[in-house]
């Protein structure tokens with residue numbers, strides 16, 4: 246991409262979009278385009294068509310989506326399938342109609358079958374049943390992948406799809422009902438320390454395993470793929486190592502400095518038992534994650550302390 250190429254970052258205030266924006270700015274890209282959801286509701290086809298016709302971006306990072314943790318996905322399945330299908334359909338189709346040069350679509354590793362062998366290889370897509378807690382969201386993401394692939398086949402476009410593992414970092418969602426596990430635990434352990442609470446309650450049994458990638462690493466990978474990858478096959482983005490949720494809780498407890506106990510609310514769902522991605526493909530293309538979980542947890546906690554302390558919703 247030229248440094249003055251017109252690049253639209255959809256979802257620039259979110260965890261992923263804000264990291265992509267920071268990365269592009271730090272790499273010297275000067276012609277960046279972004280809108281909040283209030284300014285441009287990507288679920289509205291008319292607004293999206295008008296925006297693309299007026300602005301004519303050359304490259305699109307599609308990081309706008311309806312996103313949430315296990316309970317939010319489970320409780321609001323209609324919102325997750327509807328908003329994501331609308332956002333991605335409108336953006337991908339408007340990109341085609343306005344001849345954009347290249348688009349990167351962000352999926353998620355929940356597109357893989359619940360019981361797929363580990364680590365998850367890209368070609369396990371559509372080989373088995375999905376995890377029920379996030380099936381509607383995953384089906385929307387699979388539709389996005391297939392839409393990119395179909396436009397490439399029929400129209401000769403260059404739309405690529407990346408599948409990141411669970412993410413965390415700056416501008417994460419710290420709302421305890423709708424967030425993912427890592428930001429939820431940073432907040433829970435911090436608040437328990439501040440109030441001298443005897444214990445922190447974690448959801449589920451603590452036995453599921455997850456892999457965590459810092460958002461700055463993800464942004465680096467997205468730019469790398471935009472500049473170095475073309476093709477219909479999806480590409481996993483991860484670190485290649487996972488950890489049990491209980492162990493993650495212990496690590497966060499230590500980072501925050503909480504000295505009480507951990508309890509488990511087993512009425513809450515565990516979700517998929519394991520979700521470790523195979524990163525052979527992106528590694529062999531020449532990209533590797535560089536931020537360890539220990540470094541990332543420190544960075545994320547410092548960011549939380551500085552930016553969210555009196556401002557959590």
Ligand SMILES: NC(=O)C1=CN([C@@H]2O[C@H](COP(=O)(O)OP(=O)(O)OC[C@H]3O[C@@H](n4cnc5c(N)ncnc54)[C@H](OP(=O)(O)O)[C@@H]3O)[C@@H](O)[C@H]2O)C=CC1
Nearest residue numbers: 256258259260261281282286287309310312351353411412
């Ligand atoms: N977080 C994670 O662990 C993972 C995320 N991903 C994927 O990465 C992508 C980004 O996720 P993440 O950054 O975590 O999500 P966030 O919830 O942090 O951010 C989502 C962004 O999407 C924008 N958005 C939502 N609805 C609309 C709408 N109707 N119109 C316009 N913009 C909208 C929001 O804009 P505004 O702020 O202006 O309202 C927000 O900035 C998603 O595709 C997600 O599936 C994949 C794997 C894991």
Ligand SMILES: C[C@H]1O[C@H](OP(=O)(O)OP(=O)(O)OC[C@H]2O[C@@H](n3cnc4c(=O)[nH]c(N)nc43)[C@H](O)[C@@H]2O)[C@@H](O)[C@@H](O)C1=O
Nearest residue numbers: 313314315353355379424425426429447448449514515516
């Ligand atoms: C990125 C990914 O994210 C989601 O899938 P998930 O990985 O299951 O999500 P999660 O981060 O919410 O939970 C991971 C594990 O952690 C446990 N857990 C403990 N204590 C808390 C807790 O306090 N909050 C949360 N949220 N989980 C907790 C929780 O019970 C589960 O076992 C989907 O949106 C999916 O669509 C998707 O793509």
